[in-house]
Amino acid sequence: MDSKIFVQILEIAFNKKVSDVHFEVDNPPFFRGKGQIIRSKLPNLTSADTEFIATTIMEHNNRRWEQEQKEFDTSFSLPTGARFRVSIFRQRGHFGIIMRVIPANIGSFDELRLPGVLGEIVKAPNGLILVTGPTGNGKSTTLASMLRHINENFSYNCITIEDPIEFLFSSQKSCIIQREVGIDTDSFASALKASLRMDPDIIMVGEMRDTETIESCLMAAETGHLVLSTLHTQGAVSTINRIVGHFPPDAQEIVRHRLADILVATISIRLIKNKTGEFILPALEIMRSTTTIQSCIREGRLDEIEGHMENGRSQYQMQTLDQHLIQLHEQDQITMEEAKRLSHSTDLERKLMFTS
Structure with a gap:
């Protein structure tokens, strides 16, 4: 792993609008897209690779990894303006890094489908x-x-x-x-x-x-x-x-x-x-x-x-959450299976029949 490859991976993540990038030893980089973890076709990462990534991020923030540290949260940005929230941690004696993609623009309520x-x-x-x-x-x-x-x-x-x-x-x-x-x-x-x-x-x-x-x-x-x-x-x-x-x-x-x-x-x-x-x-x-x-x-x-x-x-x-799930289902935006998976109650279908 070198700086060029690391930056390319992050640029792909940012441009493809995935939500997270995972770097772990003995696995290729993983991406989370549309809520699902996606295994990339890149080579498996070595301990040296994840240490390089962790060190690069720490140096970007003018910090050094202290020997007694077990985890560290920070941010990272590329010259293109792409930004990430970063969690660096130790696992099985190696570095692990998870980077959350921060969207370039702050969405409005309408853009994020949030209620007025x-x-x-x-x-x-x-x-x-x-x-x-x-x-x-x-x-x-x-x-x-x-x-x-x-x-x-x-x-x-x-x-x-x-x-x-x-x-x-x-x-x-x-x-x-x-x-x-x-x-x-x-x-x-x-x-x-x-x-x-x-x-x-x-x-x-x-x-x-x-x-x-x-x-x-x-x-x-x-x-x-x-x-x-x-x-x-x-x-x-x-x-x-x-x-x-x-x-x-x-x-x-x-x-x-x-x-x-x-x-x-x-x-x-x-x-x-x-x-x-x-x-x-x-x-x-x-x-x-x-x-x-x-x-x-x-x-x-x-x-x-x-x-x-x-x-x-x-x-x-x-x-309530159930009221919104029922509304989304009635608008034909989500399936009943997804609604039931998210609901805290056991009688969501009965509530839906009652409101219909």
């Missing part, structure tokens, strides 16, 4: 908006699209704290400052504290990873800022449980009350194949904080939230 209600949600003057879902299901892309909407329509000072920086923004109506953990700041929590002295209107935190970062996000939302962030959770109820569960038992009731006061919305996203298998579509659960849902959060009646989302579809444009 997201534009209404980001109009909130302050509070906490969370985008959730499993790894690789479009959380960062959705968050970037929401920030694009803000940038095009509102005059705010927006500060992003990311690890690493993914989408690059140019200030339009809004002023956007992007800070990268490990390069521009030491941690999410320290950057959040510093951001409160930077005249922010909106703070975007790439991920709420630990209790300190969660607490800092809650405080920023409580002090009159709009905070956007992500969590690796499946839906609104698991998101609330995850946040509350980060705190000691004797503090959890207070945290529920705080969360009820500041939570604007949760947007939980999963990606699903369309009927032909040619495209990937987003399936979303959307919960907006109504007075009723605030009461459910304060009093710990989380099992009632899904029912309120179902009932609030027409008035508040909320929806």
Whole structure:
């Protein structure tokens, strides 16, 4: 492996619009396209090959791999402008590298097939908006699209704290400052504290990873800022449980009350194949904080939230995941098999018959 071949592989990945490139010892490079892992016809990689790739990426970021390091997250870019989010790790004593392709353009809601209600949600003057879902299901892309909407329509000072920086923004109506953990700041929590002295209107935190970062996000939302962030959770109820569960038992009731006061919305996203298998579509659960849902959060009646989302579809444009899956199926965009695979319930077909 040399620099020329490495760059060629990345250019192919970027131009073919695959989502990820995998480099692992004793295997050829793998690509993920349309949700599927594709084994390339290139030669198997050696330990020297993956070490070369890891070293090239680290040097690109003016970093060295420390002997005690086990993993490292960063970004990588080509002179052509192609950008990648990178995870470098050790496996069986060798380097492994997975590179996520960052699209050249930040998609609009329409281009990404996201509902227009997201534009209404980001109009909130302050509070906490969370985008959730499993790894690789479009959380960062959705968050970037929401920030694009803000940038095009509102005059705010927006500060992003990311690890690493993914989408690059140019200030339009809004002023956007992007800070990268490990390069521009030491941690999410320290950057959040510093951001409160930077005249922010909106703070975007790439991920709420630990209790300190969660607490800092809650405080920023409580002090009159709009905070956007992500969590690796499946839906609104698991998101609330995850946040509350980060705190000691004797503090959890207070945290529920705080969360009820500041939570604007949760947007939980999963990606699903369309009927032909040619495209990937987003399936979303959307919960907006109504007075009723605030009461459910304060009093710990989380099992009632899904029912309120179902009932609030027409008035508040909320929806459960099942409601959106049924809608996509009725529009002949997805198969019932795909819908059932993604649904959390066991009676999706019965629900579909009931709505028909």
